Amino acid sequence: xQTDFLNEARRQAEICNACRYCEGYCSVFPALHAERAxxxxxxxxxxxxxxNCRGCYYACQYxxxxxxxxxxxxxxxxxxxESWEDLAFPRAAGKAFQKNGVMIAGAxxxxxxxxxxAARSLTPASGEGFYAVLSHNAMVAIFLPAFLxxxxxxxxxxxxxxxxxxxxxxxxxxxxxxxxxxxNMKNLKGGHGDGCNFEDEDRFTHARRAAHQAVMxxxxxxxxxxxVATLMHYLLGMSAPYGLLSLPKLLGLSGGLLLVAxxxxxxxxxxxxxxKLGASKAFGGEIAFIGLLGFVGLSGLVLYGLGQTAMMPxxxxxxxxxxxxxxxxxxxxxxxxxFYRLAALAADAQR
Amino acid sequence: xxxxxxxxxxxxxxxxxxxxxxxxxxxEAGARVLILEGAPKAYRGGNSRHTRNFRCMHHGPLGPxxxxxxxxxxxxxxxxxxxxxxxxxxxxLAIRTSEECLPWMEAHGVRFQPSLSGTLSLARTNAFFLGxxxxxxxxxxxxxxxxxxxxxxxxxxxxxxxxxxxxxxxxYTQGGESHRVAPKSVVVASGxxxxxxxxxxxxxxxxxxxxxxRGTPYNRGVVLADLLEQGIEQVGDPTQCHAVAIDGRAPKxxxxxxxxxxxxxxSIVVNxxxxxxxxxxxxxxxxxxxxxxxxxxxxxxxxxxxxxDAKSLNLFMPSxxxxxxxxxxxxxxxxxxxxxxxxxKTVSEFNAACGDTSKxxxxxxxxxxxxxxxxxxxxWARPIVEPPFYGYSLRTGVTFTYLGLKxxxxxxxxxxxRPVSNLWAAGETMAGSILGxxxxxxxxxxxxxxxxxxxxxxxxxxAN
Numbered sequence: 001x002q003t004d005f006l007n008e009a010r011r012q013a014e015i016c017n018a019c020r021y022c023e024g025y026c027s028v029f030p031a032l033h034a035e036r037a038x039x040x041x042x043x044x045x046x047x048x049x050x051x052n053c054r055g056c057y058y059a060c061q062y063x064x065x066x067x068x069x070x071x072x073x074x075x076x077x078x079x080x081x082e083s084w085e086d087l088a089f090p091r092a093a094g095k096a097f098q099k100n101g102v103m104i105a106g107a108x109x110x111x112x113x114x115x116x117x118a119a120r121s122l123t124p125a126s127g128e129g130f131y132a133v134l135s136h137n138a139m140v141a142i143f144l145p146a147f148l149x150x151x152x153x154x155x156x157x158x159x160x161x162x163x164x165x166x167x168x169x170x171x172x173x174x175x176x177x178x179x180x181x182x183x184n185m186k187n188l189k190g191g192h193g194d195g196c197n198f199e200d201e202d203r204f205t206h207a208r209r210a211a212h213q214a215v216m217x218x219x220x221x222x223x224x225x226x227x228v229a230t231l232m233h234y235l236l237g238m239s240a241p242y243g244l245l246s247l248p249k250l251l252g253l254s255g256g257l258l259l260v261a262x263x264x265x266x267x268x269x270x271x272x273x274x275x276k277l278g279a280s281k282a283f284g285g286e287i288a289f290i291g292l293l294g295f296v297g298l299s300g301l302v303l304y305g306l307g308q309t310a311m312m313p314x315x316x317x318x319x320x321x322x323x324x325x326x327x328x329x330x331x332x333x334x335x336x337x338x339f340y341r342l343a344a345l346a347a348d349a350q351r
Numbered sequence: 352x353x354x355x356x357x358x359x360x361x362x363x364x365x366x367x368x369x370x371x372x373x374x375x376x377x378x379e380a381g382a383r384v385l386i387l388e389g390a391p392k393a394y395r396g397g398n399s400r401h402t403r404n405f406r407c408m409h410h411g412p413l414g415p416x417x418x419x420x421x422x423x424x425x426x427x428x429x430x431x432x433x434x435x436x437x438x439x440x441x442x443x444l445a446i447r448t449s450e451e452c453l454p455w456m457e458a459h460g461v462r463f464q465p466s467l468s469g470t471l472s473l474a475r476t477n478a479f480f481l482g483x484x485x486x487x488x489x490x491x492x493x494x495x496x497x498x499x500x501x502x503x504x505x506x507x508x509x510x511x512x513x514x515x516x517x518x519x520x521x522x523y524t525q526g527g528e529s530h531r532v533a534p535k536s537v538v539v540a541s542g543x544x545x546x547x548x549x550x551x552x553x554x555x556x557x558x559x560x561x562x563x564x565r566g567t568p569y570n571r572g573v574v575l576a577d578l579l580e581q582g583i584e585q586v587g588d589p590t591q592c593h594a595v596a597i598d599g600r601a602p603k604x605x606x607x608x609x610x611x612x613x614x615x616x617x618s619i620v621v622n623x624x625x626x627x628x629x630x631x632x633x634x635x636x637x638x639x640x641x642x643x644x645x646x647x648x649x650x651x652x653x654x655x656x657x658x659x660d661a662k663s664l665n666l667f668m669p670s671x672x673x674x675x676x677x678x679x680x681x682x683x684x685x686x687x688x689x690x691x692x693x694x695x696k697t698v699s700e701f702n703a704a705c706g707d708t709s710k711x712x713x714x715x716x717x718x719x720x721x722x723x724x725x726x727x728x729x730x731w732a733r734p735i736v737e738p739p740f741y742g743y744s745l746r747t748g749v750t751f752t753y754l755g756l757k758x759x760x761x762x763x764x765x766x767x768x769r770p771v772s773n774l775w776a777a778g779e780t781m782a783g784s785i786l787g788x789x790x791x792x793x794x795x796x797x798x799x800x801x802x803x804x805x806x807x808x809x810x811x812x813x814a815n
Contacts (some may be wrong), residue, residue: 018668023468203492
């Protein structure tokens with residue numbers, strides 16, 4: 001980890017600890033105020049607890065031009081960003097993608113190309129719907145490893161995280177509390193329930209919280225759709241395509257719409273926000289990741305709409321290509337934050 | 352007489368809590384209001400930026416406040432710190448009105464939270480702003496702007512033209528250009544003069560040059576001086592300021608809350624000659640930090656040095672600057688620029704005078720005192736023997752000045768024995784009308800809110 005980022009976060013945390021005015025905003029401050037000195041692990045934990053709601057920045061009497069030059073959202077964002085890169089498995093992949101929008105876009109293009117190639121070279125002799133383009137077995141052969149590898153990678157990273165912040169053995173109650181806080185995004189409510197500061201300086205709104213939850217629940221609905229379809233395929237012997245009122249379609253459609261709307265709103269908000277309060281040089285990587293995630297949703301919806309037309313094979317390759325890139329990049333892009341955030345909230349529940 | 356269309360009905364001079372309360376109240380009464388804030392936007396809000404709570408009377412739980420805090424108890428608390436140097440009528444007005452202020456503050460964007468860690472003793476009497484004073488200021492600016500209040504930053508008011516009993520116009524500069532505006536009403540809410548160190552030195556003596564100013568560098572008292580020179584009634588001891596002991600390494604201005612040092616009761620404090628000069632354990636720190644500002648001001652070079660040992664390091668809130676640390680007292684003396692022999696002798700004498708420390712209790716007056724030492728240390732007296740040793744320097748930090756504009760119960764200023772028909776004052780600039788000496792935590796915001804709203808209401812009534 002870059003000691004510059006850690007030292008800057010430590011300097012700022014010590015000033016915050018002597019002030020404490022921001023105690024009510026989020027989970028970071030009670031955790032911070034419980035310490036007198038800050039180890040690298042403490043700072044990593046605080047950084048991953050921070051949701052970048054920016055309430056503390058706009059409330060701070062010590063921001064530039066004051067000589068104390070506090071900008072805790074950015075200081076913690078930098079440590080957080082670095083921690084994701086450092087804890088990634090393999091580490092080089094974290095370094096390559098986290099802050100690099102071009103690399104993420106490049107990975108998506110390679111995903112498209114692979115799927116076009118697969119669709120062209122692995123065309124099955126028979127099959128219905130999408131399976132006429134790529135057989136079910138071929139899809140499984142591609143996506144099962146692409147799903148398991150990120151899980152393994154994130155598992156290793158979280159283990160490293162847990163050790164580095166010095167957390168205790170995990171109990172179910174800690175995890176439940178973490179899920180509860182994530183489920184309603186308590187830390188973007190701002191303590192008073194008015195929301196966070198993001199797109200319009202010190203104005204509190206729920207815009208970012210709403211966008212985040214649209215993305216999160218949209219993604220989870222899409223994921224549930226795929227999971228349900230997998231179960232239906234293997235357990236019930238019901239294979240795709242499914243009708244409009246089937247569970248996979250209902251989940252997938254609603255999830256896709258939420259995901260696309262959430263990503264679009266999140267990009268809009270990010271473009272209006274003050275980049276100096278986020279991690280240095282991470283803006284491109286973040287926007288590219290949201291773009292990729294939004295594209296996964298959008299291409300899925302378009303595929304649904306135009307699935308009966310001649311455009312289907314091409315659309316299918318685009319959609320599956322983006323899904324492939326998204327899955328494989330999960331441990332190395334902003335997507336990883338969800339896992340670290342849950343870990344941080346669970347570790348905080350032990351305090 | 353015709354007025355240019357863009358002339359505001361009311362000009363509010365200043366941009367802190369009192370100014371904003373006045374502006375919001377006047378705008379809600381239908382007046383066109385212009386705020387002239389001397390600071391740039393990043394530093395707007397005067398000393399309100401550094402505040403954190405509002406002392407509030409209440410009957411039963413109110414917002415974040417628990418139990419009750421009656422007018423009589425509040426007044427008694429105030430009388431204790433001001434030693435009776437208080438205008439009781441105005442004080443009662445402020446106290447009584449504070450109760451209705453809290454919901455008003457919430458309705459205008461201020462958010463409260465339970466008492467901050469380390470301040471639980473205030474949970475009944477003081478409502479803490481979520482995010483501190485700057486978040487309050489931000490919320491009020493949002494509210495004011497939504498009401499159509501015009502705000503000009505870096506607008507330095509240089510003169511108010513008084514003709515007989517009214518302000519005819521006022522001049523201000525902004526961006527190197529001079530402007531003149533002739534509103535119907537004027538509210539002065541531009542604080543004291545403590546940031547003008549030359550003025551402080553004239554009032555207090557040359558020692559004041561070594562004082563640190565805890566708050567905004569923009570409270571230079573320009574408008575106050577201008578009005579007093581024209582004969583507007585003044586109030587408050589012109590030579591006095593409220594001063595506390597803070598970390599000597601604090602910036603000259605604007606260090607705020609983080610520069611406070613709470614370790615004096617667990618220490619000995621010496622001057623630059625290595626000599627103790629006062630009972631460090633006289634009372635709990637919240638009741639003593641203010642007198643230490645004066646004690647340090649009376650020492651050579653207006654500086655003190657706090658010495659503690661390892662066992663006391665975690666007994667107080669962490670301060671913004673780490674302590675100077677050394678394995679021996681000699682080394683500590685050298686690092687702090689103190690005469691080593693004198694410091695070692697002082698510590699040895701102190702240690703020898705310490706007795707039974709088994710009753711030591713860091714948060715109560717424990718009576719663990721020295722015997723036969725002068726000056727004594729009457730509580731928390733434990734020998735300083737456990738290395739490493741730690742030191743902090745102490746300097747005098749000025750919070751506010753007492754000299755101000757005398758107002759009546761309608762926040763109106765006067766000249767001779769008659770009111771100035773269109774001039775009101777609110778906040779620190781008139782707080783001397785109520786606080787003759789001392790200070791009660793959170794009372795500055797009470798005065799600012801109560802009299803800001805009164806001034807806004809009266810100024811609007813006059814303008815309409």
